Amino acid sequence: HDLIGLKRKFPNLPGRLVLEDLPDIIEYTKESIEDSIEVVGYNIFTEQPLKGAKAYYLRTMLYDWPDKQSLLALVRVREAMANDSVLLINKNTLPKVGASSFSVSLDINMINIFAALERTEKQWVDLLERAGFRVVKIWRADYNDVGSNALFEAVACQL
Ligand SMILES: C[S@@+](CC[C@H](N)C(=O)[O-])C[C@H]1O[C@@H](n2cnc3c(N)ncnc32)[C@H](O)[C@@H]1O
Numbered sequence: 001h002d003l004i005g006l007k008r009k010f011p012n013l014p015g016r017l018v019l020e021d022l023p024d025i026i027e028y029t030k031e032s033i034e035d036s037i038e039v040v041g042y043n044i045f046t047e048q049p050l051k052g053a054k055a056y057y058l059r060t061m062l063y064d065w066p067d068k069q070s071l072l073a074l075v076r077v078r079e080a081m082a083n084d085s086v087l088l089i090n091k092n093t094l095p096k097v098g099a100s101s102f103s104v105s106l107d108i109n110m111i112n113i114f115a116a117l118e119r120t121e122k123q124w125v126d127l128l129e130r131a132g133f134r135v136v137k138i139w140r141a142d143y144n145d146v147g148s149n150a151l152f153e154a155v156a157c158q159l
Pocket of ligand 1: 018021042044045059060150
């Protein structure tokens with residue numbers, strides 16, 4: 001939906017828009033994706049097939065994976081990036097204190113089901129740094145509950 005929204009808002013945007021997901025999911029959904037958006041099936045733990053994209057956008061991802069697997073997925077993105085690529089992580093973050101009951105229940109579910117977690121802003125920054133990224137900006141929405149309230153803009157560090 002974000003790709004469609006981007007295309008509608010900027011119809012003359014140059015370049016390709018590509019939706020990636022697991023091959024089975026892509027196979028199941030591709031008929032409903034409009035023609036201007038390409039689809040590619042892949043597994044985030046394997047080599048990223050799209051090299052040198054201007055932006056790699058992960059929305060509502062990795063909260064259902066522990067840090068070990070999340071690091072691997074992020075490294076796979078970093079390996080595919082060009083010098084001018086950016087990584088954009090769009091995700092709800094937990095406040096250090098005073099999280100809503102919805103966010104807390106989601107966090108507990110992620111712990112129980114996947115040994116994963118809803119992350120705070122600091123936990124996301126730490127994870128990105130451990131994966132070889134530098135966070136250049138955190139864009140915040142003006143709400144702090146359900147939805148994706150943070151967009152982390154990160155670039156690959158020279159290793
Ligand atoms: C919570 S959904 C988010 C979907 C979409 N990004 C959004 O914001 O609506 C997580 C997505 O990750 C995909 N996914 C799970 N494991 C994956 C993997 N190993 N490789 C690629 N995609 C995966 C799922 O199929 C699902 O579409």
